[in-house]
Amino acid sequence: MLNFDVLVIGSGGAGMRAALEAVRQEGLSVGLMTKMFPTRSATGCAQGGINGALQNADPADSIEKHFFDTVKGSDYLGDQDAIEHFVSQMPDAIRELDYFGVPFSRDGEGRIAQRNFGGASSPRTCFSADVTGHVILHTLYEQCLKHGVKVLAEWYLLQVVADQGKLCGIVAYDLKGGRIVPIATKAIVIATGGAGRIYWLRTTNPFTSTGDGIAACFDAGIPLKDPEFVQFHPTGLAGTGILMSEASRGEGGYLLNNKGERFMARYAPEKMELATRDLVSQAIETEIKEGRGFGEGLSAYVQLDLRHLGREKILERLPQIRDLAITFEQVDPINEPIPIRPSCHYVMGGIDIIDYRTCATAVEGVFAAGEACCVSIHGANRLGGNSLADIVAFGKFAGKGAADCAKQRHGFSEGLVGQAARAWEEKFQAVTTRKTGASVVSIRDRLAEIMWNNVGVFRTGADMEEALKVVDGLIKEYQTVMVPDQNKIYNTLFVNYIELGSMLTVAKAVVLGALNRKESRGSHCRADFPNRDDAQFLKHTIVSKQGSTYNISYRPVVITKYQPAERKY
Amino acid sequence: MRKITYKIERFDGVNNFVQEYSFPYQPGKTILWGLITIKDSLDPTLAFTAACRSAVCGACAVRVNGQAVLACETPLDAILERFGDTLTIAPIQNFKVIRDLVVDWEPQAARLAEAKTWLQPRDEFDARKGCRQTAADFKKINTQAACILCGSCASECSKLSANDQDFLEPFTYSKVWKFVADTRDKSAAERIQAIQDKGLWKCMHCAECITKCPKGLAPGEDIARLRQLSIKMGYTGNPGARHALSFVKDIEDTGRLNEAKLQVRTIGLISSIAKFPMALRLLRRGKLNPFHFPGKVKGHEQIQAILKAVRESEK
Ligand SMILES: Cc1cc2nc3c(=O)[nH]c(=O)nc-3n(C[C@H](O)[C@H](O)[C@H](O)COP(=O)(O)OP(=O)(O)OC[C@H]3O[C@@H](n4cnc5c(N)ncnc54)[C@H](O)[C@@H]3O)c2cc1C
Ligand code: SF4
Ligand code: SF4
Ligand code: FES
Numbered sequence: 001m002l003n004f005d006v007l008v009i010g011s012g013g014a015g016m017r018a019a020l021e022a023v024r025q026e027g028l029s030v031g032l033m034t035k036m037f038p039t040r041s042a043t044g045c046a047q048g049g050i051n052g053a054l055q056n057a058d059p060a061d062s063i064e065k066h067f068f069d070t071v072k073g074s075d076y077l078g079d080q081d082a083i084e085h086f087v088s089q090m091p092d093a094i095r096e097l098d099y100f101g102v103p104f105s106r107d108g109e110g111r112i113a114q115r116n117f118g119g120a121s122s123p124r125t126c127f128s129a130d131v132t133g134h135v136i137l138h139t140l141y142e143q144c145l146k147h148g149v150k151v152l153a154e155w156y157l158l159q160v161v162a163d164q165g166k167l168c169g170i171v172a173y174d175l176k177g178g179r180i181v182p183i184a185t186k187a188i189v190i191a192t193g194g195a196g197r198i199y200w201l202r203t204t205n206p207f208t209s210t211g212d213g214i215a216a217c218f219d220a221g222i223p224l225k226d227p228e229f230v231q232f233h234p235t236g237l238a239g240t241g242i243l244m245s246e247a248s249r250g251e252g253g254y255l256l257n258n259k260g261e262r263f264m265a266r267y268a269p270e271k272m273e274l275a276t277r278d279l280v281s282q283a284i285e286t287e288i289k290e291g292r293g294f295g296e297g298l299s300a301y302v303q304l305d306l307r308h309l310g311r312e313k314i315l316e317r318l319p320q321i322r323d324l325a326i327t328f329e330q331v332d333p334i335n336e337p338i339p340i341r342p343s344c345h346y347v348m349g350g351i352d353i354i355d356y357r358t359c360a361t362a363v364e365g366v367f368a369a370g371e372a373c374c375v376s377i378h379g380a381n382r383l384g385g386n387s388l389a390d391i392v393a394f395g396k397f398a399g400k401g402a403a404d405c406a407k408q409r410h411g412f413s414e415g416l417v418g419q420a421a422r423a424w425e426e427k428f429q430a431v432t433t434r435k436t437g438a439s440v441v442s443i444r445d446r447l448a449e450i451m452w453n454n455v456g457v458f459r460t461g462a463d464m465e466e467a468l469k470v471v472d473g474l475i476k477e478y479q480t481v482m483v484p485d486q487n488k489i490y491n492t493l494f495v496n497y498i499e500l501g502s503m504l505t506v507a508k509a510v511v512l513g514a515l516n517r518k519e520s521r522g523s524h525c526r527a528d529f530p531n532r533d534d535a536q537f538l539k540h541t542i543v544s545k546q547g548s549t550y551n552i553s554y555r556p557v558v559i560t561k562y563q564p565a566e567r568k569y
Numbered sequence: 570m571r572k573i574t575y576k577i578e579r580f581d582g583v584n585n586f587v588q589e590y591s592f593p594y595q596p597g598k599t600i601l602w603g604l605i606t607i608k609d610s611l612d613p614t615l616a617f618t619a620a621c622r623s624a625v626c627g628a629c630a631v632r633v634n635g636q637a638v639l640a641c642e643t644p645l646d647a648i649l650e651r652f653g654d655t656l657t658i659a660p661i662q663n664f665k666v667i668r669d670l671v672v673d674w675e676p677q678a679a680r681l682a683e684a685k686t687w688l689q690p691r692d693e694f695d696a697r698k699g700c701r702q703t704a705a706d707f708k709k710i711n712t713q714a715a716c717i718l719c720g721s722c723a724s725e726c727s728k729l730s731a732n733d734q735d736f737l738e739p740f741t742y743s744k745v746w747k748f749v750a751d752t753r754d755k756s757a758a759e760r761i762q763a764i765q766d767k768g769l770w771k772c773m774h775c776a777e778c779i780t781k782c783p784k785g786l787a788p789g790e791d792i793a794r795l796r797q798l799s800i801k802m803g804y805t806g807n808p809g810a811r812h813a814l815s816f817v818k819d820i821e822d823t824g825r826l827n828e829a830k831l832q833v834r835t836i837g838l839i840s841s842i843a844k845f846p847m848a849l850r851l852l853r854r855g856k857l858n859p860f861h862f863p864g865k866v867k868g869h870e871q872i873q874a875i876l877k878a879v880r881e882s883e884k
Contacts, residue, residue, distance in 0.1 A: 036618060036620060036628060037628070037674045037678075037718075039626070039627065039717070039718050040618070040620045040621075040626040040627065040628045041620075041626075042620075042621075044621065044625050044626050044717070045621050045623070045625055045626070092697060094699070095696070095697060095698060095699030096696045096697075096699070097699075098699035098700045098753075099688075099690055099694060099695065099696045099699055099700060100688065101687060101688030101690075101748075101751070101753070103707060103710050103711065103714045103751070104707070105704070105707060106702055106703060106704040106706075106707045107704070108704070109701075110701035110702050110703050110704075111701065112699070113704075128711075128714070129711060131625075131714070131715060134625055134715070134717070135714050138714070138716075138718075139688075142686060142687040142688070143687060145678070145681060145682040145686065145687060146682075146685075146687040148682075151678070153674065153675060153678070175667075176667050176673060176675075178582065206620035206621045206622065206626060207619060207620050207622065208620045240622065242622070242623050243623075324623065327599070327624075327642050327644060328599075328623075329597070330596075330597045330644075439613070440613070441609045441610075441613075483613075484613060484614070485613060485614040487581055487582065487614065487668070489581070489582040489667065489668050490582075490616050490667050490668040490669075490671050491616070492608075492616045492617070492618075492671075493608075493613045493614060
């Protein structure tokens with residue numbers, strides 16, 4: 001049987017940073033497994049930047065300010081001990097990226113340049129032009145090549161195998177080799193990214209963000225934390241959900257409804273278009289709901305108007321936005337407004353981390369980092385630039401945590417891993433030879449539709465009861481879905497089928513978490529409970545699974561320094 | 570009703586075959602939309618890769634009527650207008666095909682590692698303090714840092730198609746140049762030396778890599794830059810460098826390199842070293858079309874600079 005001391009699953013920023021940390025620990029065999037080639041990860045999509053109080057742009061910035069901004073941004077749901085630990089690591093973590101070779105934009109003194117970002121009280125977002133995530137991802141990949149990390153590219157995680165609270169190994173599908181493979185491993189780091197695709201076309205995320213690692217851990221008995229908190233970015237392209245960066249509003253873009261009104265005047269008369277992401281998203285959805293949008297149903301939209309900025313400014317400051325609008329909406333913003341609508345951007349919740357220093361989960365040997373997990377430092381709402389920061393900081397801790405754990409572990413059942421792999425062989429046979437049943441695409445699209453309409457920007461108890469019924473129905477249909485492709489080599493349909501299973505699993509946790517949180521906080525906005533309710537809900541939602549039953553419990557938020565206060569900007 | 574037809578070159582791991590799919594035209598869509606339409610509603614067994622659908626991950630490069638493009642950002646309307654409503658879609662070339670449009674990157678990753686494409690920070694820097702670099706010096710590596718490893722350049726590289734045993738992928742040379750040009754790096758000399766026997770002088774100046782790159786890189790130019798530096802460092806004894814010297818006269822006569830002439834010369838060079846079959850193969854694949862006069866080669870300033878360096882090194 002293939003085996004590793006530490007196997008990192010997922011090669012975004014979190015996974016590669018974890019693998020690098022683990023190979024540094026002498027004498028361990030370390031693997032990095034990923035479902036596509038390593039540089040195809042969501043981390044590469046991030047443009048804006050990465051937060052750390054380097055004090056280059058503003059000597060008055062401090063770790064303390066980054067700490068408070070993050071606590072406030074989280075709507076007081078972030079654990080303050082973890083946040084403090086996180087922000088204090090960031091300046092070093094960013095300078096280390098520089099040393100690894102990340103080509104950062106520079107200030108007049110040759111230091112890393114920093115820009116302003118939403119929710120930050122000082123300019124502390126470090127960047128590389130408008131491709132920050134891209135260069136971080138590629139630089140970490142270069143480092144993995146340098147350190148000879150064993151990369152299993154185009155290997156797909158099917159299952160995390162645990163026995164009595166202890167990791168035994170995993171089952172993977174080697175796409176290129178066309179085999180289902182059991183792997184025994186002392187420790188794993190799950191760094192498989194987010195699950196924005198539960199909203200399918202209404203997301204800024206790549207096709208691969210299907211929540212695989214989140215679902216695999218959940219099925220292996222690890223709880224999920226705060227799944228109901230899903231961040232929507234106000235300006236996704238109407239047809240594809242592709243992100244129109246916040247810079248478009250920062251530079252002075254207007255939002256217009258079908259009457260040509262700058263409707264933000266109704267919702268945030270002072271800040272207008274520059275209000276926070278959650279607020280602007282809520283305003284746009286209200287306009288559409290009340291009939292002041294363009295188009296209908298899932299394809300309804302409002303307009304982002306840049307024309308008044310003038311040709312010069314658009315070409316100079318927003319060239320990428322213009323290119324994307326032309327390519328994907330056939331609209332040149334110099335002459336026409338861009339059709340936009342909120343788009344699912346980030347999942348704050350995920351695999352429940354119980355020790356932020358090591359990124360350990362409740363199952364011995366299983367660690368997690370990045371968007372797949374919930375530490376929690378983002379609480380109810382993540383600040384822009386804090387996710388890239390999260391993945392490099394916690395990627396490192398998880399790599400170290402897993403390596404230390406691997407050194408101490410011995411004697412666990414490999415037999416179970418083999419058994420699980422054989423069950424997958426049978427499952428492959430069964431689903432690919434089935435002649436009836438719904439298609440993967442049909443279930444996927446119905447899931448996205450109900451999630452968007454009933455568990456989207458606005459939520460109500462009644463809508464979510466309905467969504468729960470539909471999702472349960474889809475989960476049932478999924479048992480008999482048809483996967484008509486028997487070829488084991490690079491079977492992307494089989495992959496899509498497993499991804500759909502992951503999305504259904506995660507979506508149900510999102511609905512349940514949201515249904516039971518009877519308050520509005522951060523990204524979770526309930527029309528039937530419009531206020532934040534600290535007395536009852538200043539606590540983390542913990543969803544766990546027994547058989548096919550989902551159970552909900554709660555855990556207190558760690559508050560050290562900052563008492564909850566009303567969030568005003 | 571107007572229909573679009575994709576003729577897709579498929580491979581199931583054993584057999585190669587071409588399969589045709591027709592679906593209703595819709596305005597304002599991309600090549601990738603067509604592939605997804607086929608997979609979602611006509612044939613779920615079709616295999617291809619795509620992730621970001623916004624031209625940043627590099628997963629979706631394919632050949633459309635013989636040209637490497639990113640499927641996700643290539644507008645269908647423009648392509649249909651040029652070629653009509655039937656398109657041939659094939660995997661990118663010079664990679665091993667795994668299935669249908671999916672190619673294997675593992676060998677390419679190994680070759681990247683061979684070329685040691687990572688920063689070797691100078692001794693005055695350390696991991697805790699990071700590095701320093703001026704804004705102007707950052708600009709020198711900004712373009713190369715935009716490479717998304719999509720493989721379009723490698724797909725259309727004439728040299729790789731002819732023989733990939735003594736040449737690396739164009740993007741690899743761009744990466745090497747990125748580190749040579751990076752003021753934070755201490756190993757420029759070592760890199761230049763290492764690249765001498767890794768095909769540095771084998772590039773054919775066909776400029777395919779430059780025209781095909783969706784991110785505005787110019788690997789051919791970066792190769793020219795590497796050569797220039799290499800001559801400056803005194804590596805003049807190899808056939809490639811000597812060949813460069815033979816262009817000196819052209820430059821002196823006309824003040825610049827004539828691209829059409831260069832093309833003829835390249836073919837001349839190939840046949841003169843008894844590789845006529847290869848030239849034919851290139852012709853057949855549409856690589857070297859004698860009737861096609863490409864635009865001015867973007868890198869001609871670099872070529873001139875090489876020549877200047879040659880002359881200096883001879884003083
Ligand atoms: C358009 C966009 C813009 C953004 N801009 C910013 C920004 O400016 N600043 C910021 O801080 N954040 C930004 N974010 C958020 C940030 O980019 C992500 O949250 C972060 O990069 C996630 O990193 P990760 O390492 O956790 O996961 P990812 O980068 O998503 O990587 C997940 C990895 O897991 C692999 N994987 C998944 N499932 C499996 C499986 N079953 N088997 C094997 N491998 C698997 C994938 O192939 C991939 O390699 C942005 C996000 C998007 C989408
Ligand atoms: S210019 Fe050189 S590297 Fe570029 S495609 Fe032609 S032969 Fe290949
Ligand atoms: S150099 Fe350009 S074409 Fe080549 S891999 Fe990089 S981005 Fe693609
Ligand atoms: S899908 Fe990422 S580049 Fe096309």
